[in-house]
Amino acid sequence: MSEDFYDVLGVSRDADEDEIKKAYRKKATEYHPDVSDDPNAEEKFKKVKKAKEVLTDEEKRSAYDRMGHDRFEQAEKRGGFDGGGGGQRGNPFGGGGGMGGGMGGFEDIFNNLFNGGGGGQRGNRPQKGADLRTRLTLDLEDAYEGVEKQVTVTRPEACPDCDGKGHPADADVETCPECNGQGQTTTVQQTPFGRMQQTQTCRRCGGDGELYSETCSTCGGDGQVRNEATLSVDIPAGIRDGQSLRMEREGAPGENGGPNGDLLIEIQITDHETLRREGDDLYVQLPISFPQAAFGATVDVETLDGTVEMDVPEGTQSGETFRLKGKGMPRLQRRGQGDLYVQVQVVTPESLNKEQKAALEQFAEAGGDEVEVKEGFFEKIKNSF
Known part of the structure; x- marks a missing residue:
């Protein structure tokens, strides 16, 4: 799993808070130690949680984007963001008062936060x-x-054509007069902590520090x-x-x-024509005839891996469900497969021939559902169908 917080959650760097929270919930479910089979689930879960905490905090996210992952982590360890060492959140100089001695390594942290003095050209x-x-x-x-x-x-x-530079290789170049070739401009503000400077990418040269006489005709610069x-x-x-x-x-x-x-x-x-999926299990309805339900039968069931046989026991009722173990979907990144659940539906024939009608009339005259009929009579009905 990547260390970068955006990669950890699987979101782009311009993702909004809702996207980040949604991605967090999905990843947290995937790597929660109580449900995940991943041997490193606990470590990954902690990274996902940390990524969400940073990227949903406006101040921390801004600092993270400016500093990058490694420097941000170093700054946190040194107490730059969580009030470590007695400091208050939002005051990287600690609670000792002012900008005097004891500032220690916080000067570097402050410069990283605001790209100030020697922090490098962000552009x-x-x-x-x-x-x-x-x-x-x-x-x-x-x-x-x-x-x-x-x-x-x-x-x-x-x-x-320009190798991503935005200008022809033989274009004339001059130093940007806006930033004097630095690629960034600096503004100074007076704050309760003293004078603070903030550095931004130069708007005129886009951080290059140089201006070119031509732009690439293919990409327009x-x-x-x-x-x-x-x-x-x-x-x-x-x-x-x-x-x-x-x-x-x-x-x-x-x-x-x-x-x-x-x-x-x-x-x-x-959606599949006959199969319905729930997780790793599949469900299907299978029509069978009345004789098959009454006397039992072996029927063919279509699966995603071909046709298999299933035994329907004698006296099966319409709506009963049977499980075919291991005939469902493969378990993603795990061993084994889900199951296939077959619900049988006893089909009543819409039309009967004379022999079929006679057999059913005989069955009704014999007492219908309440009468115990000898096996020979059921054989006669079975043969008539």
Whole structure:
């Protein structure tokens, strides 16, 4: 499981709070130690919980986005966000008062939070590309067997003519006068803690620190173009409707040399003509005749793995359900399969020939449901059908 909090929850970096909470609930259910078979479930559950706590806290999320995962974790360990060492939340200098001695390592934390003094140019820092989403429709047979499918997506890609730079290689270049080549501009504010400076990416040069005489005619200076890509995706046996598959690094391109985002494929499974799915189990209704129900019979049942035989015992009532163990869906990432539940429905014939009518009239005259009829009479009815 990736350490990055966005990857842990499987959301894009611009996901809103509702998306984050929804993803958390799904992951928490998947990795809860009480229900998960994953040997590392407890560790993964803790990571999911930590990711949700950070990304649903506006202050912490802002800091996390600015600092990156490793620096954020270091800052938390040093007490920068949870009031460690006697400090109050939101005051990275602690409760000792002011900006005087004892500030210790908090100066670095503060600079990281606001990209201040020597914190680096945010615009030039490698950033992971955005995650993309698409849907793939399967039938129940595909979900049962596990197959390889192709999915076509339209996605941004690095412009091939300018290599993602947004300008021709031979374009004239000059230093940005707005930021003096720094790629960032700095503003100073007076706060109760003293003068604080905040650094932002330069709006004129976009953080490059340079301006170019030409823009790429292919991408218009964006550095990206949109192309169709056809990808092969392996569908695991037993996948359920609504689940998503992640194809790493198949999303939007990163910035400043950062890695591509991921492609998330949401699975939709169409309804089957006769079978109904609940979890890993399947359900089907099977019509049988009155003689089959009365005398018992061996009937054929269609499953996703071919036809199997099932014994219907003598005296079976309409609506009774029988279980065929192991004839359901494969258990995703686990051993074994679910079961197939067969509900029999005794079909009353809509029309009878003379022999059939005579046999039933004989049955009715003999006392109907309340009379105990000899086996020879049932054989006569059975033969008449």
